[in-house]
Amino acid sequence: MGNRVNIEELKELLDQAAAAPLPPAIAQRLQLARQSALAHQRRPHAWLARLQHLLRPHDHESHRTLHWVGALLLLAAVLAGGWQWKQVALHDHAALDLAILTDDLPVRMYVE
Amino acid sequence: MSTRAELSDFLASIERRAYKHALYATRDEDAALDIVQDAMIKLAERYGDKPPAELPLLFQRILQTTILDHFRRQKVRNLHFSLFSSFAPKQEDDDFEVLDLLQDEGNASQPAAPHTALAQSELLSIIEHALQRLPPRQREAFILRYWEQLDTAQTAAAMGCTEGSVKTHCSRATHTLAGILKAKGIDLSWETE
Secondary structure, eight states, X not given: OOEEEEHHHXXXXXXXXXXXXXXXXXHHHHHHHHHXXXXXXXXXXXXXXXXXXXXXXXXXXXXXXXXXXXXXXXXXXXXXXXXXHHHHHHHHHHHHHHHHHTTOOOHHHHHO | OOOHHHHHHHHHHHHHHHHHHHHHHHOOHHHHHHHXXXXXXXXXXXXTTSOGGGHXXXXXXXXXXXXXXXXXXXXXXXXXXXXXXXXXXXXXXXXXXXXXXXXXXXXXXXXXXXXXXXXXHHHHXXXXXXXXXXXXXXXXXXXXXXXXXXXXXXXXXXXXXXXXXXXXXXXXXXXXXXXXXHHTTEEEEOOOO
């Protein structure tokens, strides 16, 4: 035949073969396979899907909702941090009061 | 995460290539269709929530595994055959004649001139037949690397082997393919990495 092919030509030939119309029976089975696969598609948990939906830029309303959620989360984080700091301070004061009442202060406390 | 439409588009875009891929490996239309369906379902079940960009490589890996599973089941069914004889039946290869390919009706390449179309059809059929005669791992490496255009690392990931093995398989596949095509009067020129 005297043909000569290189890798690009071979790839193009295989691409053409894959792009060529398939017999109707095979095309139909592939379509059924696709539909069957779609019926089995894994879905994330509802709350995760909702979060992803919110994180996607859809429209003005979604952005407003997202901003409110972000602001609430920030506020909650600040309040939680303040409460935690207050608890630690209270605990420290209580420990000190107890040490004073029981006359159990370490020597370094007198030095300070 | 992929939506249903994104997954559907992806599957529609790869179904023909996947079918051809499986057909080169199995030479059996029904088996190839079963493999494609299994691979699609596995992708949707296990990775249907992954982003669309991750789907192609995941699907290739699943397709390879499913083809391998097919051969394993075939081997179990045909215990009296060796692994390689079950992959590559000799009789069919020996009967191969170039003239038979002129009657290939499943070829719809679209060049303008009829003689060009015939030549391309004939050439394609010879190449497809040569691909089917490659040992399985060499064929997988060759198809993924040179047809699907995956890089060495991606091919290794899809085949579940090392990059060195991919290079070895590709090199051997190239030489084997060149030998097969040479016998049919086709010179193969390769630009290897």
